[in-house]
Amino acid sequence: MSLVYAGTCCHSPAMTSRGEMADPTIRKQLLAAFEQQKKAIEDSGAEAIVMVSSEHFANFFMNNMPTFSIGMADEYEGPIEDPEWLKIPRTKIPANPDLSLRIIKEVLQTVDVCYAQEWKFDHGMSVPLHFLTPKYDIPIVPVNINCQSPPLSPLHRSWELGLALRKAIDAAPEKIALIGTGGTSHWPCTPDSGKINEDWTRS
Amino acid sequence: MSIYYVQKLLYQLNRDPAQKQRFDDDRPAVLAEYQFTEEELKALTEPDIGLLYVLGVNGQLLMHYATLNGYSWPQYIQAMRDGVNQHGPVREGIYAMLDGKGAV
Numbered sequence: 001m002s003l004v005y006a007g008t009c010c011h012s013p014a015m016t017s018r019g020e021m022a023d024p025t026i027r028k029q030l031l032a033a034f035e036q037q038k039k040a041i042e043d044s045g046a047e048a049i050v051m052v053s054s055e056h057f058a059n060f061f062m063n064n065m066p067t068f069s070i071g072m073a074d075e076y077e078g079p080i081e082d083p084e085w086l087k088i089p090r091t092k093i094p095a096n097p098d099l100s101l102r103i104i105k106e107v108l109q110t111v112d113v114c115y116a117q118e119w120k121f122d123h124g125m126s127v128p129l130h131f132l133t134p135k136y137d138i139p140i141v142p143v144n145i146n147c148q149s150p151p152l153s154p155l156h157r158s159w160e161l162g163l164a165l166r167k168a169i170d171a172a173p174e175k176i177a178l179i180g181t182g183g184t185s186h187w188p189c190t191p192d193s194g195k196i197n198e199d200w201t202r203s
Numbered sequence: 204m205s206i207y208y209v210q211k212l213l214y215q216l217n218r219d220p221a222q223k224q225r226f227d228d229d230r231p232a233v234l235a236e237y238q239f240t241e242e243e244l245k246a247l248t249e250p251d252i253g254l255l256y257v258l259g260v261n262g263q264l265l266m267h268y269a270t271l272n273g274y275s276w277p278q279y280i281q282a283m284r285d286g287v288n289q290h291g292p293v294r295e296g297i298y299a300m301l302d303g304k305g306a307v
Contacts, residue, residue: 058218062207062211063211149261188263189261190283191280191283
């Protein structure tokens with residue numbers, strides 16, 4: 001068993017770019033939760049992080065949109081957004097292409113994924129990393145699910161991707177943390193931006 | 204299909220600093236390189252952020268175009284609400300499944 005940590009978190013760019021607009025009490029709770037998660041990842045001894053996100057047209061576009069993709073680059077860079085807007089400095093993020101290769105090969109046994117040897121992180125990766133590994137000292141294996149541009153993956157296929165990732169991670173000798181990022185109910189960049197359906201999300 | 208090219212332009216402005224520079228220098232020349240309907244061209248040129256939202260441009264692209272045109276975040280949100288009031292519900296894309304009325 002090499003999965004040493006599994007967790008989820010939000011990746012909203014508002015947390016860094018417009019943090020001052022939030023209720024200070026909620027902001028404090030949020031930062032405390034991230035600190036707790038950061039410590040849990042450190043305590044797990046994770047040597048790599050598999051981070052699942054929904055990409056937002058930084059690398060993938062509707063000319064050739066992969067439903068699922070996994071990064072296999074020598075290194076990553078991010079954020080792709082204006083660093084002054086996101087308030088996260090642009091930086092290099094370490095990779096582990098050999099681990100990526102092994103994970104991709106294992107996942108392909110059951111789920112068709114694309115691989116990408118170039119990948120610029122957008123806020124979906126950069127915001128969680130800013131809070132969870134601010135020193136950028138743990139290699140990342142990025143995984144993307146197309147959540148932006150229909151037709152989207154049926155939910156049961158995303159479930160299968162999760163099962164395949166678990167199997168691939170457990171087949172690797174490294175200690176690996178798996179982090180899913182994003183929101184299960186929200187309407188980003190629309191007039192409903194900022195709302196969540198808390199009851200639905202908790203259920 | 205043509206909303207594809209609106210989104211492609213915005214994608215390239217985000218992704219390609221050279222294209223962004225060309226757009227800053229000569230907007231009409233860059234806009235002429237894509238296939239737009241008259242309504243799309245008008246929405247991009249004015250710009251009418253609300254109409255672009257209603258036409259189906261994904262907000263992950265549109266928010267950056269709004270910023271590029273000097274919109275603050277609250278102005279961007281308001282522009283989408285105004286767009287829905289003026290032009291009706293979102294016509295295609297992932298937001299077409301929303302009621303189009305926005306949050307209270």
